[in-house]
Amino acid sequence: MNASQQDVRKFRSALLRWYRHNRRDLPWRRTRDPYAILVSEVMLQQTQVTAVLPYYYRWLQKFPDFASLGRASENDVLRMWQGLGYYARARNLRAAAQILATRYGGIFPADLAADRELPGIGRYTANAIAVFAFGRSVPLVEANISRVLARLFEIKLPIDSSAGRVRLWQLAAALLPSRRADRFNSALMDLGALVCISGKPRCGACPVSGFCRARSPELLPVKRKRSPMRRLVESHAFVIKQNRILLEHCSQRWRGMWILPRLGSVPAIARPMHTSVFPFTNHRIKLLVFRRRWQGRLAHRQRWVRTHSLDAIPIPSPHRRVIAEILSVFPGRLR
Numbered sequence: 001m002n003a004s005q006q007d008v009r010k011f012r013s014a015l016l017r018w019y020r021h022n023r024r025d026l027p028w029r030r031t032r033d034p035y036a037i038l039v040s041e042v043m044l045q046q047t048q049v050t051a052v053l054p055y056y057y058r059w060l061q062k063f064p065d066f067a068s069l070g071r072a073s074e075n076d077v078l079r080m081w082q083g084l085g086y087y088a089r090a091r092n093l094r095a096a097a098q099i100l101a102t103r104y105g106g107i108f109p110a111d112l113a114a115d116r117e118l119p120g121i122g123r124y125t126a127n128a129i130a131v132f133a134f135g136r137s138v139p140l141v142e143a144n145i146s147r148v149l150a151r152l153f154e155i156k157l158p159i160d161s162s163a164g165r166v167r168l169w170q171l172a173a174a175l176l177p178s179r180r181a182d183r184f185n186s187a188l189m190d191l192g193a194l195v196c197i198s199g200k201p202r203c204g205a206c207p208v209s210g211f212c213r214a215r216s217p218e219l220l221p222v223k224r225k226r227s228p229m230r231r232l233v234e235s236h237a238f239v240i241k242q243n244r245i246l247l248e249h250c251s252q253r254w255r256g257m258w259i260l261p262r263l264g265s266v267p268a269i270a271r272p273m274h275t276s277v278f279p280f281t282n283h284r285i286k287l288l289v290f291r292r293r294w295q296g297r298l299a300h301r302q303r304w305v306r307t308h309s310l311d312a313i314p315i316p317s318p319h320r321r322v323i324a325e326i327l328s329v330f331p332g333r334l335r
């Protein structure tokens with residue numbers, strides 16, 4: 001696409017015409033509440049819309065505003081986030097709510113610079129709130145828009161490099177209309193989500209194909225080489241006594257959540273009662289769980305949890321699955 005002003009105007013018209021008939025009806029598009037928009041934007045980082053929807057509704061019911069989130073315990077916040085992954089997002093949301101309550105009287109500042117001082121709020125999130133809550137005309141660059149722009153302008157720079165990011169933000173700003181940036185940015189996102197999809201885009205159905213420079217769009221966008229997947233083996237204990245399970249408060253990967261107690265060394269001949277594999281960022285983790293007898297002493301950060309109270313505490317999905325599986329397979333014998 002040649003970005004002359006006339007082309008830009010035609011591009012916007014074609015895109016917005018398509019958007020009028022094809023837009024996704026998403027709940028966070030029906031509100032101007034900065035809190036609800038912030039929650040949706042944070043949940044959507046690294047997570048698909050379909051996975052986010054049930055969490056979004058449940059979260060707003062439990063924590064309808066900054067004040068209720070700021071007052072909530074970390075335990076409750078992590079439990080509501082449980083299953084969405086990347087739990088630092090939940091902790092940051094709660095920390096941001098607490099700062100807003102103490103420093104800004106619970107009101108979200110309409111000032112972009114202040115927004116970016118809140119934990120977990122970077123350029124994209126601050127701009128998204130400015131656009132969707134306060135009607136500002138500022139550009140947005142997220143995964144869908146990055147892919148669309150990389151193809152429209154045939155950008156060969158890796159989109160996750162600093163030079164690539166600078167270029168994308170420049171292009172997004174150059175295309176932006178001075179009014180109704182909410183509609184325009186949503187239209188670009190929906191084009192990326194529905195037509196200019198990753199892998200093989202649907203160019204035959206694309207409303208802006210006449211503006212697109214990509215000759216081999218399926219090869220775009222280019223990304224930096226990922227560090228190779230690392231394999232880890234982690235061993236944990238399953239200890240149960242009188243319908244109570246021994247759990248450990250995690251201080252590392254799942255900070256603030258409860259996991260099966262970690263085991264240091266395990267004899268090579270020991271047979272695990274459970275084996276599974278789960279991904280975590282660029283790791284592939286083999287989870288081994290061994291039956292252990294109660295040693296009569298609680299270690300640091302450990303506590304007993306009644307099996308019927310497990311739903312009340314935050315447990316990361318891989319460990320929750322193990323517990324559910326073991327309890328369902330060996331209910332009587334183990335307890």
Ligand code: SF4
Binds near residue numbers: 195201203217
């Ligand atoms: Fe994407 Fe194809 Fe449309 Fe270009 S023509 S923007 S590659 S869907």
